[in-house]
Amino acid sequence: MTATYVVTAPLMILAALGILVVRRAVHAALLLAVVMINLAFVYASLDAPFLFAVQIVVYTGAVLMLFLFVLMLVGVDVSDSVVETIKGHRIGSLFAGLLLGVLLVVMVGQLSLGTMKGLASVNAQGNLQALAQQLFSRYVVAFEATSALLITAAVGAMVLAHRERAEPRPGQAELARRRVRAYGETGRHLGPLPPPGTLARHNAVGTPALLPDGSPAKESVPSTLQSTHELEGKQ
Amino acid sequence: MSTVTPYLVLSAVLFAIGCTGVLIRRNAIVVFMCVELMLNAGNLALVAFSRLHGNLDGQITAFFVMVVAAAEVVIGLAIIMTIFRTRRSASVDEANALRW
Numbered sequence: 001m002t003a004t005y006v007v008t009a010p011l012m013i014l015a016a017l018g019i020l021v022v023r024r025a026v027h028a029a030l031l032l033a034v035v036m037i038n039l040a041f042v043y044a045s046l047d048a049p050f051l052f053a054v055q056i057v058v059y060t061g062a063v064l065m066l067f068l069f070v071l072m073l074v075g076v077d078v079s080d081s082v083v084e085t086i087k088g089h090r091i092g093s094l095f096a097g098l099l100l101g102v103l104l105v106v107m108v109g110q111l112s113l114g115t116m117k118g119l120a121s122v123n124a125q126g127n128l129q130a131l132a133q134q135l136f137s138r139y140v141v142a143f144e145a146t147s148a149l150l151i152t153a154a155v156g157a158m159v160l161a162h163r164e165r166a167e168p169r170p171g172q173a174e175l176a177r178r179r180v181r182a183y184g185e186t187g188r189h190l191g192p193l194p195p196p197g198t199l200a201r202h203n204a205v206g207t208p209a210l211l212p213d214g215s216p217a218k219e220s221v222p223s224t225l226q227s228t229h230e231l232e233g234k235q
Numbered sequence: 236m237s238t239v240t241p242y243l244v245l246s247a248v249l250f251a252i253g254c255t256g257v258l259i260r261r262n263a264i265v266v267f268m269c270v271e272l273m274l275n276a277g278n279l280a281l282v283a284f285s286r287l288h289g290n291l292d293g294q295i296t297a298f299f300v301m302v303v304a305a306a307e308v309v310i311g312l313a314i315i316m317t318i319f320r321t322r323r324s325a326s327v328d329e330a331n332a333l334r335w
Contacts (some may be wrong), residue, residue: 002237009245016252016272020259025325032272035249039275046242046286048294051278051301058301061269063308070312071264074325084327090259097255104247108240116237117289126328127291131298134291139299146302153306160313163320 004045008038029067036060047119050128194220242283249276261324263315267308274304 015034022028040055084090122130135143170178182188194217197203199210205227208216249272256269278297285293315325323327 005241005245009241012245013248013252016249019265019268019272020252020256025262025264028260028268032268035272036275039279042242042245042279043282046282048282048285048297050281051297053297054301058272058305059275060236063305066308067264067268067314070316074264074319075315085261093255093258096258100254101248101251104251105244108243108247111240111243113239113287116239116287118237119286119289119291122289122291127294131290131294134295135298139295142299146299149306153309157309157313160310160317198278224305 002045004041008041011039025071026068029064029071032067033064036064047123048127048132154179193217196220196222239283239287243280244284246276246280246283249273249279261326261328263314263327263330264312264320267311267315270309270311271304 012035015031015038019028019035022031036055036059040052040060041071043049044052044053119127179188179190183190194209196205196209197207198217198220200207200216206221208218209220211217253269253272253276256272257266260266260269278300281293281297281300283293285291285297318330319325
Protein backbone atom coordinates (compact mmCIF):
# COMPACT_ATOMS: atom_id res chain seq x y z
CA MET A 1 0.00 0.00 0.00
CA THR A 2 1.55 3.25 -1.06
CA ALA A 3 1.04 6.78 0.12
CA THR A 4 -0.86 7.55 -3.09
CA TYR A 5 -3.31 4.80 -2.31
CA VAL A 6 -3.82 5.92 1.28
CA VAL A 7 -4.60 9.45 0.17
CA THR A 8 -6.67 8.79 -2.94
CA ALA A 9 -8.72 5.71 -2.00
CA PRO A 10 -10.84 7.34 0.74
CA LEU A 11 -11.33 10.41 -1.44
CA MET A 12 -12.47 8.26 -4.33
CA ILE A 13 -14.90 6.24 -2.24
CA LEU A 14 -16.35 9.36 -0.62
CA ALA A 15 -16.80 11.05 -3.98
CA ALA A 16 -18.37 7.92 -5.46
CA LEU A 17 -20.79 7.68 -2.54
CA GLY A 18 -21.57 11.35 -3.12
CA ILE A 19 -22.75 10.51 -6.65
CA LEU A 20 -25.42 8.30 -5.10
CA VAL A 21 -26.85 10.99 -2.84
CA VAL A 22 -26.51 14.40 -4.52
CA ARG A 23 -29.70 15.69 -6.08
CA ARG A 24 -28.27 17.69 -8.96
CA ALA A 25 -26.69 16.03 -11.97
CA VAL A 26 -24.03 18.75 -12.23
CA HIS A 27 -22.77 17.92 -8.74
CA ALA A 28 -22.66 14.24 -9.68
CA ALA A 29 -20.53 15.14 -12.71
CA LEU A 30 -18.09 17.11 -10.54
CA LEU A 31 -17.83 14.25 -8.03
CA LEU A 32 -17.18 11.87 -10.92
CA ALA A 33 -14.35 14.19 -11.99
CA VAL A 34 -12.85 13.86 -8.49
CA VAL A 35 -12.98 10.07 -8.76
CA MET A 36 -11.40 10.07 -12.20
CA ILE A 37 -8.55 12.43 -11.37
CA ASN A 38 -7.73 10.42 -8.25
CA LEU A 39 -7.82 7.27 -10.33
CA ALA A 40 -5.29 8.85 -12.67
CA PHE A 41 -2.93 9.33 -9.71
CA VAL A 42 -3.38 5.69 -8.75
CA TYR A 43 -2.47 4.71 -12.33
CA ALA A 44 0.68 6.81 -12.06
CA SER A 45 1.62 5.02 -8.85
CA LEU A 46 1.01 1.66 -10.59
CA ASP A 47 3.72 2.28 -13.22
CA ALA A 48 1.26 3.34 -15.89
CA PRO A 49 2.26 6.91 -16.84
CA PHE A 50 0.63 6.63 -20.27
CA LEU A 51 -2.71 5.62 -18.80
CA PHE A 52 -2.34 8.44 -16.27
CA ALA A 53 -2.22 10.94 -19.12
CA VAL A 54 -4.96 9.21 -21.10
CA GLN A 55 -7.21 9.06 -18.05
CA ILE A 56 -6.91 12.82 -17.55
CA VAL A 57 -7.21 13.73 -21.22
CA VAL A 58 -9.91 11.28 -22.29
CA TYR A 59 -12.01 10.87 -19.17
CA THR A 60 -11.84 14.15 -17.32
CA GLY A 61 -11.12 16.10 -20.48
CA ALA A 62 -13.40 14.66 -23.13
CA VAL A 63 -15.97 12.36 -21.55
CA LEU A 64 -16.85 14.58 -18.60
CA MET A 65 -16.95 17.68 -20.80
CA LEU A 66 -19.42 15.82 -22.99
CA PHE A 67 -21.50 14.99 -19.92
CA LEU A 68 -21.49 18.64 -18.84
CA PHE A 69 -22.34 19.70 -22.38
CA VAL A 70 -25.40 17.47 -22.42
CA LEU A 71 -26.34 18.68 -18.94
CA MET A 72 -26.27 22.25 -20.25
CA LEU A 73 -28.49 21.24 -23.17
CA VAL A 74 -30.92 19.23 -21.05
CA GLY A 75 -30.67 21.78 -18.25
CA VAL A 76 -34.29 21.92 -17.25
CA ASP A 77 -34.79 18.59 -15.56
CA VAL A 78 -31.42 18.29 -13.86
CA SER A 79 -32.43 17.32 -10.35
CA ASP A 80 -33.82 13.89 -9.56
CA SER A 81 -37.36 13.50 -8.31
CA VAL A 82 -37.66 11.96 -4.86
CA VAL A 83 -40.90 10.13 -5.58
CA GLU A 84 -40.49 6.37 -5.62
CA THR A 85 -42.29 4.79 -8.57
CA ILE A 86 -41.65 1.25 -7.36
CA LYS A 87 -42.30 0.64 -3.68
CA GLY A 88 -39.16 -0.20 -1.71
CA HIS A 89 -37.05 0.41 -4.81
CA ARG A 90 -34.41 2.48 -3.04
CA ILE A 91 -33.96 0.15 -0.07
CA GLY A 92 -33.89 -2.88 -2.35
CA SER A 93 -31.27 -1.33 -4.67
CA LEU A 94 -29.12 -0.27 -1.70
CA PHE A 95 -29.31 -3.78 -0.31
CA ALA A 96 -28.43 -5.35 -3.67
CA GLY A 97 -25.48 -2.99 -4.13
CA LEU A 98 -24.22 -3.63 -0.61
CA LEU A 99 -24.52 -7.36 -1.18
CA LEU A 100 -22.55 -7.12 -4.42
CA GLY A 101 -19.87 -5.03 -2.72
CA VAL A 102 -19.50 -7.41 0.21
CA LEU A 103 -19.43 -10.38 -2.15
CA LEU A 104 -16.69 -8.86 -4.32
CA VAL A 105 -14.58 -7.68 -1.37
CA VAL A 106 -14.80 -11.05 0.38
CA MET A 107 -13.93 -12.80 -2.86
CA VAL A 108 -10.89 -10.58 -3.36
CA GLY A 109 -9.91 -11.16 0.27
CA GLN A 110 -9.96 -14.92 -0.25
CA LEU A 111 -7.45 -14.77 -3.09
CA SER A 112 -3.76 -15.04 -2.37
CA LEU A 113 -2.15 -13.37 -5.34
CA GLY A 114 1.38 -12.87 -4.03
CA THR A 115 3.40 -9.71 -4.32
CA MET A 116 3.56 -7.57 -7.42
CA LYS A 117 6.31 -8.30 -9.89
CA GLY A 118 6.44 -4.68 -10.90
CA LEU A 119 6.91 -3.27 -14.36
CA ALA A 120 10.46 -1.96 -13.97
CA SER A 121 11.97 -4.43 -16.46
CA VAL A 122 9.14 -4.05 -18.99
CA ASN A 123 9.20 -0.27 -18.71
CA ALA A 124 12.99 -0.08 -19.01
CA GLN A 125 12.74 1.43 -22.50
CA GLY A 126 9.91 3.68 -21.37
CA ASN A 127 6.27 2.78 -20.75
CA LEU A 128 5.03 4.48 -23.89
CA GLN A 129 7.52 2.69 -26.16
CA ALA A 130 6.75 -0.69 -24.62
CA LEU A 131 3.00 -0.10 -24.97
CA ALA A 132 3.38 1.04 -28.57
CA GLN A 133 5.42 -2.03 -29.44
CA GLN A 134 2.68 -4.32 -28.11
CA LEU A 135 -0.14 -2.23 -29.54
CA PHE A 136 1.21 -2.22 -33.09
CA SER A 137 2.32 -5.86 -33.18
CA ARG A 138 0.20 -8.20 -31.08
CA TYR A 139 -2.87 -6.02 -30.78
CA VAL A 140 -2.83 -4.41 -34.21
CA VAL A 141 -6.09 -6.06 -35.31
CA ALA A 142 -7.88 -4.85 -32.17
CA PHE A 143 -6.39 -1.40 -32.77
CA GLU A 144 -7.77 -1.31 -36.31
CA ALA A 145 -11.12 -2.49 -35.02
CA THR A 146 -11.28 0.43 -32.58
CA SER A 147 -10.75 2.83 -35.47
CA ALA A 148 -13.78 1.34 -37.19
CA LEU A 149 -15.68 1.61 -33.91
CA LEU A 150 -14.80 5.28 -33.47
CA ILE A 151 -15.87 6.15 -37.02
CA THR A 152 -19.14 4.28 -36.53
CA ALA A 153 -19.73 6.07 -33.23
CA ALA A 154 -19.08 9.49 -34.81
CA VAL A 155 -21.42 8.79 -37.73
CA GLY A 156 -24.02 7.32 -35.36
CA ALA A 157 -23.95 10.40 -33.14
CA MET A 158 -24.42 12.62 -36.20
CA VAL A 159 -27.38 10.53 -37.39
CA LEU A 160 -28.99 10.62 -33.95
CA ALA A 161 -28.44 14.35 -33.55
CA HIS A 162 -29.78 15.20 -37.00
CA ARG A 163 -33.34 16.36 -37.23
CA GLU A 164 -35.27 17.15 -40.38
CA ARG A 165 -37.27 20.35 -40.25
CA ALA A 166 -40.90 19.34 -40.64
CA GLU A 167 -42.24 22.76 -41.67
CA PRO A 168 -40.48 25.73 -43.28
CA ARG A 169 -38.81 28.22 -40.97
CA PRO A 170 -41.23 31.06 -40.10
CA GLY A 171 -40.14 34.36 -41.64
CA GLN A 172 -40.55 37.84 -40.20
CA ALA A 173 -43.88 38.38 -41.93
CA GLU A 174 -45.26 35.10 -40.57
CA LEU A 175 -44.05 35.91 -37.04
CA ALA A 176 -45.68 39.35 -37.16
CA ARG A 177 -48.95 37.82 -38.37
CA ARG A 178 -48.87 35.33 -35.47
CA ARG A 179 -48.21 38.08 -32.96
CA VAL A 180 -51.16 40.16 -34.20
CA ARG A 181 -53.41 37.07 -34.19
CA ALA A 182 -52.38 36.35 -30.56
CA TYR A 183 -53.21 39.94 -29.70
CA GLY A 184 -56.62 39.66 -31.31
CA GLU A 185 -57.46 36.34 -29.69
CA THR A 186 -55.94 36.54 -26.21
CA GLY A 187 -55.02 40.21 -25.89
CA ARG A 188 -51.31 39.48 -25.52
CA HIS A 189 -49.19 42.63 -25.46
CA LEU A 190 -48.01 43.53 -28.97
CA GLY A 191 -44.88 45.50 -28.16
CA PRO A 192 -41.52 44.21 -27.02
CA LEU A 193 -41.30 42.62 -23.57
CA PRO A 194 -39.48 44.45 -20.76
CA PRO A 195 -35.89 43.30 -20.34
CA PRO A 196 -35.12 41.29 -17.20
CA GLY A 197 -34.27 43.35 -14.15
CA THR A 198 -36.23 46.47 -15.14
CA LEU A 199 -37.11 48.38 -11.94
CA ALA A 200 -36.04 45.35 -9.89
CA ARG A 201 -33.35 45.38 -7.24
CA HIS A 202 -30.63 44.05 -9.55
CA ASN A 203 -30.32 43.48 -13.28
CA ALA A 204 -29.18 39.86 -13.54
CA VAL A 205 -30.67 38.03 -16.51
CA GLY A 206 -32.63 35.74 -14.22
CA THR A 207 -34.29 38.60 -12.32
CA PRO A 208 -37.80 39.34 -13.57
CA ALA A 209 -38.76 42.93 -14.29
CA LEU A 210 -41.22 44.52 -11.89
CA LEU A 211 -44.62 45.71 -13.02
CA PRO A 212 -46.01 49.04 -11.78
CA ASP A 213 -47.87 47.24 -8.98
CA GLY A 214 -44.64 45.60 -7.81
CA SER A 215 -45.42 42.07 -8.99
CA PRO A 216 -42.71 40.33 -11.06
CA ALA A 217 -43.23 40.06 -14.84
CA LYS A 218 -42.40 36.44 -15.54
CA GLU A 219 -42.39 37.05 -19.28
CA SER A 220 -39.32 39.26 -19.04
CA VAL A 221 -37.03 36.36 -18.17
CA PRO A 222 -35.69 34.18 -21.03
CA SER A 223 -37.79 31.05 -21.49
CA THR A 224 -34.94 28.67 -20.69
CA LEU A 225 -34.56 30.25 -17.26
CA GLN A 226 -38.31 30.34 -16.65
CA SER A 227 -38.52 26.57 -16.52
CA THR A 228 -35.87 26.15 -13.85
CA HIS A 229 -37.17 26.70 -10.36
CA GLU A 230 -34.53 29.27 -9.57
CA LEU A 231 -36.89 32.19 -10.00
CA GLU A 232 -39.22 31.60 -7.12
CA GLY A 233 -38.60 33.87 -4.19
CA LYS A 234 -36.33 36.20 -6.16
CA GLN A 235 -37.18 39.82 -6.85
CA MET B 236 4.96 -5.75 0.96
CA SER B 237 3.26 -4.40 -2.11
CA THR B 238 0.30 -6.63 -2.80
CA VAL B 239 -2.43 -6.18 -5.35
CA THR B 240 -5.30 -6.77 -2.87
CA PRO B 241 -5.90 -3.14 -1.74
CA TYR B 242 -6.32 -2.06 -5.35
CA LEU B 243 -8.72 -4.90 -6.04
CA VAL B 244 -10.73 -4.01 -2.93
CA LEU B 245 -10.92 -0.38 -4.07
CA SER B 246 -11.96 -1.52 -7.53
CA ALA B 247 -14.65 -3.81 -6.08
CA VAL B 248 -16.01 -1.03 -3.86
CA LEU B 249 -16.14 1.45 -6.74
CA PHE B 250 -17.83 -1.13 -8.95
CA ALA B 251 -20.45 -1.86 -6.29
CA ILE B 252 -21.11 1.87 -5.81
CA GLY B 253 -21.49 2.31 -9.57
CA CYS B 254 -23.89 -0.62 -9.73
CA THR B 255 -25.96 0.77 -6.85
CA GLY B 256 -26.04 4.12 -8.62
CA VAL B 257 -27.43 2.56 -11.79
CA LEU B 258 -30.18 0.93 -9.73
CA ILE B 259 -31.00 3.92 -7.53
CA ARG B 260 -30.66 7.06 -9.64
CA ARG B 261 -33.41 7.95 -12.06
CA ASN B 262 -31.83 10.74 -14.07
CA ALA B 263 -30.55 9.03 -17.23
CA ILE B 264 -27.37 11.14 -17.29
CA VAL B 265 -26.46 10.23 -13.72
CA VAL B 266 -27.17 6.56 -14.49
CA PHE B 267 -24.77 6.89 -17.37
CA MET B 268 -22.13 8.44 -15.10
CA CYS B 269 -22.45 5.43 -12.81
CA VAL B 270 -21.82 3.15 -15.78
CA GLU B 271 -18.63 5.12 -16.41
CA LEU B 272 -17.69 4.64 -12.75
CA MET B 273 -18.03 0.88 -13.17
CA LEU B 274 -15.86 0.95 -16.30
CA ASN B 275 -13.23 2.89 -14.37
CA ALA B 276 -13.32 0.37 -11.54
CA GLY B 277 -12.70 -2.40 -14.06
CA ASN B 278 -9.79 -0.44 -15.52
CA LEU B 279 -8.22 -0.08 -12.08
CA ALA B 280 -8.30 -3.85 -11.59
CA LEU B 281 -6.74 -4.35 -15.05
CA VAL B 282 -3.89 -1.92 -14.35
CA ALA B 283 -3.25 -3.49 -10.93
CA PHE B 284 -3.13 -6.97 -12.45
CA SER B 285 -0.78 -5.69 -15.13
CA ARG B 286 1.65 -4.69 -12.39
CA LEU B 287 1.10 -7.97 -10.54
CA HIS B 288 2.05 -10.10 -13.54
CA GLY B 289 4.81 -7.83 -14.77
CA ASN B 290 3.54 -7.45 -18.33
CA LEU B 291 1.65 -4.73 -20.18
CA ASP B 292 -1.38 -6.69 -21.42
CA GLY B 293 -3.56 -5.32 -18.65
CA GLN B 294 -2.62 -1.74 -19.46
CA ILE B 295 -3.36 -2.28 -23.15
CA THR B 296 -6.75 -3.77 -22.30
CA ALA B 297 -7.47 -0.78 -20.05
CA PHE B 298 -6.55 1.49 -22.96
CA PHE B 299 -9.01 -0.33 -25.23
CA VAL B 300 -11.68 -0.08 -22.54
CA MET B 301 -11.15 3.69 -22.53
CA VAL B 302 -11.54 3.88 -26.30
CA VAL B 303 -14.73 1.84 -26.23
CA ALA B 304 -16.03 3.91 -23.31
CA ALA B 305 -15.45 7.11 -25.29
CA ALA B 306 -17.44 5.73 -28.24
CA GLU B 307 -20.14 4.50 -25.88
CA VAL B 308 -20.48 7.89 -24.22
CA VAL B 309 -20.96 9.60 -27.57
CA ILE B 310 -23.76 7.27 -28.64
CA GLY B 311 -25.34 7.06 -25.19
CA LEU B 312 -25.53 10.81 -24.75
CA ALA B 313 -26.91 11.18 -28.28
CA ILE B 314 -29.66 8.70 -27.36
CA ILE B 315 -30.40 10.58 -24.12
CA MET B 316 -30.60 13.83 -26.11
CA THR B 317 -33.03 12.23 -28.58
CA ILE B 318 -35.22 10.96 -25.74
CA PHE B 319 -35.07 14.37 -24.11
CA ARG B 320 -36.17 16.06 -27.33
CA THR B 321 -39.26 13.93 -27.69
CA ARG B 322 -40.25 13.69 -24.00
CA ARG B 323 -38.77 16.89 -22.53
CA SER B 324 -37.37 14.87 -19.63
CA ALA B 325 -34.14 13.04 -18.85
CA SER B 326 -35.71 10.69 -16.32
CA VAL B 327 -35.50 6.98 -17.07
CA ASP B 328 -39.08 6.60 -15.81
CA GLU B 329 -40.42 8.65 -18.70
CA ALA B 330 -38.98 6.43 -21.42
CA ASN B 331 -41.31 3.54 -20.73
CA ALA B 332 -42.82 3.08 -24.18
CA LEU B 333 -40.99 2.08 -27.36
CA ARG B 334 -42.71 4.70 -29.48
CA TRP B 335 -42.80 8.45 -30.12
